[in-house]
Amino acid sequence: MKAIEISSPGAPEVLRVVDRPVPVPVAGELLVRVEASGVNRPDVLQRTGHYPVPPGASDIPGLEIAGVIESGDAAALAEHGFAIGDRVCALVAGGGYAEYCVAPVAQCLPVPKGMSSLEAAALPETFFTVWSNVFDRVALQPGETLLVHGGSSGIGVTAIQLAKALGAKVIVTAGNDEKCAACVALGADHAINYKATDFVEEVKRLTEGRGVNVILDMVAGAYVERNIRCLADDGRLVIIAVQGGTHSEINAGLVLRRRLTVTGSTLRPRSVAFKGAIARALRQKVWPLLEAGRVKSVVYRALAVEAVEGSVGQANGAVQAHALMESNVHVGKIVLTW
Template sequence: MHAIVISEPGPADVLSWSEVPDPVPGPGEVLVDVAATAVNRADIAQREGTYPPPPGAPEYPGLECSGRIAALGPGAEDSGWAVGDEVCALLSGGGYAERVAVPVGQLLRIPSGVSLVEAAALPEAAATVWSNVFMVGGLRSGETLLVQGGGSGIGTFAIQLAHARGSRVIVTAGSPEKLERCRELGADVGIDYRREDFTARVKEETGGAGADVILDIMGGSHLEPNVRSLAVGGRLTIIGLMGGRKAELDLGRMLVKRLSVHATTLRSRPLAEKAAIVAGVAEHVWPLVDEGAIRPIVDQTISLPRAAEAHRIIESSTHVGKIVLSV
């Protein structure tokens, strides 16, 4: 088969479409003929050499895919999946390829009204948002969610899911155009972080209370203002480090306001934890996709051999939603 290979850490030009050995499904896995995958910031970090795949994961980038089951590995015969089934999947790597082996617990059906290629934009965002905003953050109907980076693939999904489940959504984004797209998806308040103090606006928009849950991709640079933006009993979930790894934390403020800060990754979790998250997505999120309350937001679809071009688009931050790579 062919896959996108990282020849050495570096810029997008190090990505090449190369012939590689076919994967073999192990116990409890299926082999999927990939129809499409999607680009995530983690893929760029892997390409740059700062986020290597976990032990045992394929060496090629790609944290999600859609496609058709081509073969069942040992022990997968009783999983309920069959050769020919159309699926999408959460991966620990390997999506930038013509075939990938996937644990059965990380497979999802293609939702109603979603094409096979579009479905590649769903698994990673759905699993990330469900696990961080709802399983960890405990966001409830009537509470306020602040999404940092509302125009991203994660952000556009978080807006839709929180809105569909009855929460108020505040987002930050870097342009009026992105903020307008976020409002179209269900955001109640949009904040241009290049021109406004988001902490002051969050306080203003919540009558001084603050946000109940914050989903943050920035890390260090936003830790202190995020903590100031939380309501009493608020929960901050950090899923990215675009703004750095280190910052000071005011524990006194946290004690007084009874705050909690969680930092999580999805890729390196044990199989059982990933399977539990995927099962939660299937039960609680997929029905909302079926009925059209949530849809995959695809900015562009590009041929997989042109993955370098897709990476440059993500790095420019001019997109809204996902960049999908079709095989």
């Protein structure tokens, strides 16, 4: 099969199309003929040498795929209601940038009715992450207000839609007025251009001084102290990335007096059982929203890998996808097609 490997840590141009053996599924796994692969910020971190591959995972980047089941553990397939030839999307610990990929059956979901593989490949990583953190870890409730930093990112557009569909209010931050407008079009109640406005003061104004109940943060660093000032009493801050740095200085007195929760998580190293539980919750509570059109896949751009005979060498589609990701101009997801 053709696959994309990281020849050495560095710029997008280190991504190369190579020949690799087709992986073989073991007990509890299936083999997917990949039609599309989602591109995510952790892929960029892995490419630059800042996100080590978990033990046992493929060195090939890519955390989400969509395609057709080629083979797999018959008992596991039957247990989860799948059959050879079914179209699925899956969260994987690696190996997604390839023509074939193995995935734990428990981490697979059917491609939602009416959706293409291209659209479905944009779902798993962000939907698993948002559900696990916003709805499981900090238990956002109907009627509460969620603040999402990076509202135009793949995580952001997913959080906006799920929170609104499940009865919450949503405030987001984004880096320009165009991105703010896109977030409002997706359902956000308010969007703050953080480069033009102090988001702490704007959140206080929008909430009449009460603050928000939950914050989903991908920045960390100096944002943690500012986020704490945005929280209402009994508010919850969940950190899922540290793009602004790992060190923060906070007013612990505010945490005590206002009964605040500061937590965080990373999904990639968690067990198959943990991710399988998220998949079951998504299938029950979120997939009906996708099939009803109340929540949608937001694909900013699809890029062909150009994995054709004689193409071994520079992976043009992947190189372009990572350069686009690093430009931060996109709204929603970037997807590779095979």
